[in-house]
Amino acid sequence: MSLHTRLLAAADAAVHDAKSSAGSIRLVLTTLLDEEDDDREFLVSMLARADAETRRLAVQLDALPALVAALTDPSPSEQIDVAAATRRALSRARRSGIIVGGSVRGPMHVRGRFASTEKVIAVLIGLASGGAQPVRLTIGRRNGRVFIRLRSDATHTGNALCGHLIAAIGAEAMSAEGEIAFGWPMAS
Amino acid sequence: MAGRRVLVVEDSEVAAQTLVDVLTRGGYEVRRVGTGAGAVKLAEAWGPSIVVVDRRLPDTDGLVLAGQIRKLPSGAQVRIVMVSGDPLPARRPKSLDAFVLKPASIRSLLAAVRGS
Numbered sequence: 001m002s003l004h005t006r007l008l009a010a011a012d013a014a015v016h017d018a019k020s021s022a023g024s025i026r027l028v029l030t031t032l033l034d035e036e037d038d039d040r041e042f043l044v045s046m047l048a049r050a051d052a053e054t055r056r057l058a059v060q061l062d063a064l065p066a067l068v069a070a071l072t073d074p075s076p077s078e079q080i081d082v083a084a085a086t087r088r089a090l091s092r093a094r095r096s097g098i099i100v101g102g103s104v105r106g107p108m109h110v111r112g113r114f115a116s117t118e119k120v121i122a123v124l125i126g127l128a129s130g131g132a133q134p135v136r137l138t139i140g141r142r143n144g145r146v147f148i149r150l151r152s153d154a155t156h157t158g159n160a161l162c163g164h165l166i167a168a169i170g171a172e173a174m175s176a177e178g179e180i181a182f183g184w185p186m187a188s
Numbered sequence: 189m190a191g192r193r194v195l196v197v198e199d200s201e202v203a204a205q206t207l208v209d210v211l212t213r214g215g216y217e218v219r220r221v222g223t224g225a226g227a228v229k230l231a232e233a234w235g236p237s238i239v240v241v242d243r244r245l246p247d248t249d250g251l252v253l254a255g256q257i258r259k260l261p262s263g264a265q266v267r268i269v270m271v272s273g274d275p276l277p278a279r280r281p282k283s284l285d286a287f288v289l290k291p292a293s294i295r296s297l298l299a300a301v302r303g304s
Contacts, residue, residue, distance in 0.1 A: 016273060019273035020273065023291035027203050027207065027294055027297070030295060031294040046206070053202045
């Protein structure tokens with residue numbers, strides 16, 4: 001697939017996810033505007049939903065520069081230590097206020113581009129957090145592959161942008177319900 | 189009660205839950221699924237009279253799903269409302285009874301569900 005096609009597909013996914021979040025927020029707000037009962041519990045739960053979706057939208061937008069950088073990275077694909085990239089991504093995510101649990105032992109070698117991989121893993125941590133929830137990170141080796149799993153109470157598997165981010169760093173999506181997971185073949 | 193059964197097929201948690209809450213408060217019996225495969229199974233087993241379907245689902249296109257629901261034994265009587273961020277082609281597909289463009293207001297969505 002050409003770079004042009006990949007960029008178009010990624011932009012389409014990003015717009016879809018952003019519109020989906022904006023649509024959800026509008027649905028909540030117009031529900032409240034039409035609400036005639038003085039039901040405080042309903043009001044609070046609706047506002048909490050809009051708040052959570054606003055945070056989710058913010059981390060989706062944060063992911064866009066990392067996606068474009070990874071897709072257009074001119075550096076050659078080479079053997080990299082993905083455990084080291086993940087440690088740096090953890091540090092980056094924590095600096096942006098995301099609570100991330102889990103330890104990373106390494107090295108674990110795969111083929112890729114170190115700088116892009118670090119940035120993309122950091123934004124995937126942000127997406128897994130939904131912008132607010134603590135994330136549990138697991139990294140390991142299994143069946144000749146290195147895998148990373150990200151999970152929080154706010155992780156949505158259906159995010160279209162995630163698939164493009166994972167593909168942009170040469171990984172394959174392995175996500176199950178409520179998690180973002182991906183992996184690479186181990187480099188020999 | 190079957191005339192008040194609404195199946196919401198939407199993978200966005202917030203949009204789906206908001207629609208479920210509003211429809212439930214409006215007296216509808218509502219169930220929700222996030223995939224096309226789950227929607228076909230539930231539509232066959234539960235027999236909703238109205239299906240609200242998102243265009244882009246994780247496993248299928250909402251238009252394909254609408255066609256599959258139409259082919260079910262009771263599918264011809266189901267009111268199918270599509271919600272999408274993408275405009276439809278100039279000629280609305282025959283499988284749909286109503287179409288709502290995102291971002292939608294709750295009022296326009298409810299009007300499409302009621303057919304008013």
